[in-house]
Amino acid sequence: MLFFAHCDTILYCCDHTTVHEAIHNWRNTLPHRKAIGWSIAGHPDAALQINITPDANAKGCHADATWKAPTPHAQDMHFKFMLPFSDAASITNALHCVCQLLHMGYTGIAIKKSLKRISTVTMRLELKSGINNCIVINDSYNNDLHALRLAMDYATTQAGSNRTKTLLLSDVLQSGETDQQIYKKIAQWLTESQFTRLIAVGIAIKHIEQYLPKGFQYAYYPTTHLLLERFNQLDFHNECILIKGARAFQLERIAQRLQQKLHKTVLEVNLSALTHNLKTYLQLLRPETSLLVMVKASAYGSGSVQVAKVLEQNNVQYLGVAYADEGVELRQAGIKLPILVLNPEVGAFESMLRHQLEPEIYSLSLLHELVAYTGKHKKLSIHLKLDTGMHRLGFISEHLDELCGILEKHPNLQVKSIFSHLSSSGNPQFDAFTHQQAHTFTQLAQRISDRLANQPMRHIANTGGIVRFPEYHFEMVRLGIGLYGADGGSLQPQLQVVNTLKATISQIKTVHAGETVGYNRMGQIQKETKIATISIGYADGLLRAAGNGRYSVLLHQTLAPIVGNVCMDMTMIDVSHIPQAREGDEVIIFGTHPTVEDLAKALQTIPYEVFTNISERVKKVYWSE
Incomplete structure (x- = not known):
């Protein structure tokens, strides 16, 4: 209690006997001190009594709260709210927040609304x-x-x-x-x-x-x-x-x-940074706007199952994958969030129905295949993709009457959302085209909604659109690579690095002037040079285009350039200027410095490709702060 020697008020859980007794003694030492407690076990001294029941759909828990105001001027109240998690630690943190809000005079309605955005606090594990x-x-x-x-x-x-x-x-x-x-x-x-x-x-x-x-x-x-x-x-x-x-x-x-x-090369995934980035984007949304997070391609190389578990604990409403087998993997890992499948294949309809996956339907031919499978009795949630100018996948205006006619005859197909994709949301040069896409989308989506019994969600804003076009958030937005701390646009300074790719030095040797390093003798040595071979190659995701001095890795806080061609399993670097280099030392390929953007620039590509090129043989290590 020494930490609270100068506090006037403490909010705490009465159900911990040792804590309750200590706070009782603390309060009695000075008459002006206040101790406001909450309880889920019916403790008689608690001002806030809460009854917790698990949600039937395993999406969190329901709370029934009774507040007996500890001061005469405050108002007693009874209200109910939902918490989007069910583990004891998160519930405890949330109920401390509820107690604080009540102490500050917030109403039950205001608290219920604010809790929609609450998320878990991660631990250092x-x-x-x-x-x-x-x-x-x-x-x-x-x-x-x-x-x-x-x-x-x-x-x-x-x-x-x-x-x-x-x-x-x-x-x-x-x-x-x-x-x-x-x-x-x-x-x-x-x-x-x-x-x-x-x-x-x-x-x-x-x-x-x-x-x-x-x-x-x-x-x-x-x-x-x-x-x-x-x-x-x-x-x-x-x-x-x-x-x-x-x-x-x-x-x-x-x-x-x-x-x-496994392989000495590792990808460290900082789940605390990922949670921070998620909250950073959530702060840009209205409370009523839902969030779909893309975890396709193994969550951009980060590992879809572990990332999905973090997202499920942090109030995300939807997940997105590319193919049905990615969604099946998540279901087998216990993920219960709704999952949108962006590239459904006809042969996977049975699997999607069995695992409650929701396919994107983007053409009349695909829709005909689906209704041939489901008939009028098998129920399936679907999402309609519209082509508003990217010209990749999606229904166009001329298809909508036939589309709506089929849907009207098959009410077993429930349209959960209508969406499209902005081609250039992060590029101000094409803002006029982005506005045109959004206008087209609004019109086409309305034509469909007018013919349906329900009103599906609409979403068109991707990572760039979330930041730059809040007017197009509609009922849901889709977050992709921004979650992993890349391509955040103006939001980039607020994002944290999630993925750090590391290798180790396998051997160090001195190479003399006139000798060469690597395949095809591409590494020409002009003077005596200390060369370190590191445990990563193009089979791990460090592509050959990074070789011959075009990219440098970090060793002991110093950049070391790549010498010669990148090999399949190994790469050679010049460490002549790093006298403390030793075999077994850690080498950073990308992370905080150099960044994934630095590597992408050297490869003349984009961070998406760098992340998704990381091989399955690269071990992933997850940690939380």
């Missing part, structure tokens, strides 16, 4: 691919009880329905509770969160065995060293493994053993 189809959540530096509970909730979200959950846990140090209280509580959490195995490391944690359910899988090691010695006796397969430990136990060594040993 590393999520990595593990051995034998496992995923590893590494939080081996922090082991207080509250952080453990949050991490267990996070593990449940990541495990989905396809993986069992294992907790690797060290002694819990300096918690302020007895060992009996600590480990009895953790054993209860393991059961409640449906973990199936515990691997315990330490001395005090041995007490937990007596509180575990009969038959619970349990392994105990007094030291991390002993666990490492006997590691091969443990079998890990298709699990979500949460590693939580006090720093003294060095459980990161276990995380390294569990991590999938």
Whole structure:
């Protein structure tokens, strides 16, 4: 409570006994102090009583709130609202916000409206691919009880329905509770969160065995060293493994053993930066405007499943993929958000129906194929694409009467949205054409809506359009590469880098004047040069056009130019001016500096192509701050 010595008012959850008692003592030391509590457990001292029930469609939870104003001039009220998430940590954060808003005098209606834009707060966790189809959540530096509970909730979200959950846990140090209280509580959490195995490391944690359910899988090691010695006796397969430990136990060594040993080249995906970018774009939208986020092409190389899980936790209404199999992968990973399929194939209609995917319909021939499959009885949500000037895919004006006639005869096909694509929304040179596209879209969409029983959403604004044309946000917008911190236009200074591509130095050698480096002797050496070979090539996504000095990578905060041709699996760089370079050192291909835009410029292409060219063999490492 020393942090709050100079506070006049504290808002808190009454359901935590230790916190409640500490705040009660704090308040009694000075008469002017106020403590305003909330409770979901019916605590009698709470000014805000809340009843939480899960949403039937697994889209969050419903809250029924009763506010008994703690001051005479304030007004009591009762109201209901929806939270777009169901994990305990996010609910706790949100209810603190509700309590604060009520204390500030906001009405229930205003609070309900503002909560539509609330999103989760991420934790500093590393999520990595593990051995034998496992995923590893590494939080081996922090082991207080509250952080453990949050991490267990996070593990449940990541495990989905396809993986069992294992907790690797060290002694819990300096918690302020007895060992009996600590480990009895953790054993209860393991059961409640449906973990199936515990691997315990330490001395005090041995007490937990007596509180575990009969038959619970349990392994105990007094030291991390002993666990490492006997590691091969443990079998890990298709699990979500949460590693939580006090720093003294060095459980990161276990995380390294569990991590999938793949290519030395890695793509680090900063999920906190991705969440920041999402919120940056959300702030540009009206509360009633929905957001569809594109996760096609493996979420622009970032990994569609992990990105989709973050988006689902952060109040996104729709996802977009290119092909049905991308949507099926998301469904199999437990993603429940509506998914628009931009390039549906006739052979995938059955799969889309089975997995509740929603196809884009862009031509009469495709529509005829669809109704031949669905008839008048199979129900399917669809989205209509209009060609307003890009001339890629979409219905044109002459097709609309026949289109509407077919839809009127097949009410089982529900039109969820009508949309088009701006060809040049980020280029001021073509603003007149953008306005023309939007005008055409508005007219054509209205003609269709007039013939339908429902009023579909309209969307035409892409990443560039979100920033530059707020008048064309309509009922929904589509966010693409801007989510990943690139091509943000005037918004770019506010965006954060999501993807950082890294390699390592495999070997360093001295090459003398007159010798050459690489294929076809393209790297001509004019003077004695120190050459480092790094673990990335064009098969990983660093294309050959970057070779022969056209691009430089970052080593020890210094740019090192590429020498000779880029090879399939390796690239050579000049490190003569970097005396501290050593084999095994990390090399940044792109990230904060140099940027993906820098590489795209060297390749004479765009960031989209750079991101999507990253090979599947490049390991992805996810982390949150």
